Structures are given as structure tokens and as C-alpha cells.
Amino acid sequence: MSHVLVIFQADTERTEQMALAVGVGAVEAEAGIRLRRLRMPGAVEVGHKGYGTLREADVLWADTVVVGLEGEKSSTQELNGLVMVLSGLDSSQMKGKEYWTFNAEGIASKRTEAQTLAEEALLTAGITPVPALVSDAADETERMKDAGRQLGRQRI
Numbered sequence: 001m002s003h004v005l006v007i008f009q010a011d012t013e014r015t016e017q018m019a020l021a022v023g024v025g026a027v028e029a030e031a032g033i034r035l036r037r038l039r040m041p042g043a044v045e046v047g048h049k050g051y052g053t054l055r056e057a058d059v060l061w062a063d064t065v066v067v068g069l070e071g072e073k074s075s076t077q078e079l080n081g082l083v084m085v086l087s088g089l090d091s092s093q094m095k096g097k098e099y100w101t102f103n104a105e106g107i108a109s110k111r112t113e114a115q116t117l118a119e120e121a122l123l124t125a126g127i128t129p130v131p132a133l134v135s136d137a138a139d140e141t142e143r144m145k146d147a148g149r150q151l152g153r154q155r156i
């Protein structure tokens with residue numbers, strides 16, 4: 001069974017919904033998932049509480065790490081949690097792990113500064129990018145589910 005860790009930064013429900021769609025797609029592909037929200041102290045709760053705090057054990061468990069970022073610019077305070085967890089890992093333990101990032105615009109959007117920062121941290125940790133994901137679904141939620149299905153099948 002493939003393991004997909006979906007980490008998302010969201011101050012609105014849109015990015016949370018896209019992260020959940022990725023998770024649903026991964027489950028449909030029979031993958032195990034974990035959802036973790038990156039947030040600044042004092043940030044409002046989005047749709048659901050209790051996503052848990054990102055820990056090294058989550059990254060070690062995952063075959064694929066998905067990071068969804070809401071803002072164009074990087075908010076270092078929010079991304080610090082991800083960067084700190086990744087910097088504490090031994091890159092030899094990351095062999096074979098892959099990552100994929102998305103932003104508030106979804107799959108086919110232009111890369112943002114926030115994605116670049118997250119991707120640099122993931123690469124430094126020894127996690128490699130997933131080959132391009134493609135979906136011909138008309139709706140963004142369905143495209144995100146398609147992405148989750150593809151990511152959930154990565155290890156099967």
C-alpha cells in the first residue's frame with residue numbers, strides 16, 4: 001500500500017478543499033493518507049480541526065509528500081514547521097520518496113515563490129519530485145482527485 005502525506009497551508013477553505021480532494025483520490029487508489037495543516041499561531045481554523053502537527057514520523061511513513069500552499073509569496077513563519085521537520089531528517093532515509101506541490105490555483109498553475117521554497121526544502125531533504133501529473137477533468141476538484149489517484153498508485 002502506498003502512503004501519501006498531504007500537508008497544506010490554508011487560511012481559506014479553498015486550499016483545504018483541494019488538499020482533501022487529493023486525499024480522497026489517494027484513498028480511492030487504495031493508499032493510506034495523513035493530513036497535516038501548516039498554520040501560523042493564532043490563525044483561524046478552517047473546515048475541520050485536529051489535522052495534527054507535522055512530525056518527522058509523518059514524513060518517514062510517507063512514500064509521497066504533497067504540499068499545498070495558498071499564498072503566492074512564502075510565509076516563512078508557516079513554512080518553518082515544514083522546513084524544520086525536513087532539516088531534522090537523514091537524507092538516506094528519504095531514498096525513493098517523492099513530492100508534489102500545488103497552489104491555490106490548482107494543478108496546471110504557474111509555480112509560486114512559496115512552492116519554490118517548499119520544493120527546495122524537500123529536495124535538500126533528499127525527496128525527489130513526482131513526474132508531471134495530468135488530468136483532463138473539467139472541474140478543479142476532480143483534477144485534484146485525479147492527482148491523488150495518480151499519487152496513490154505511485155508505489156502499488
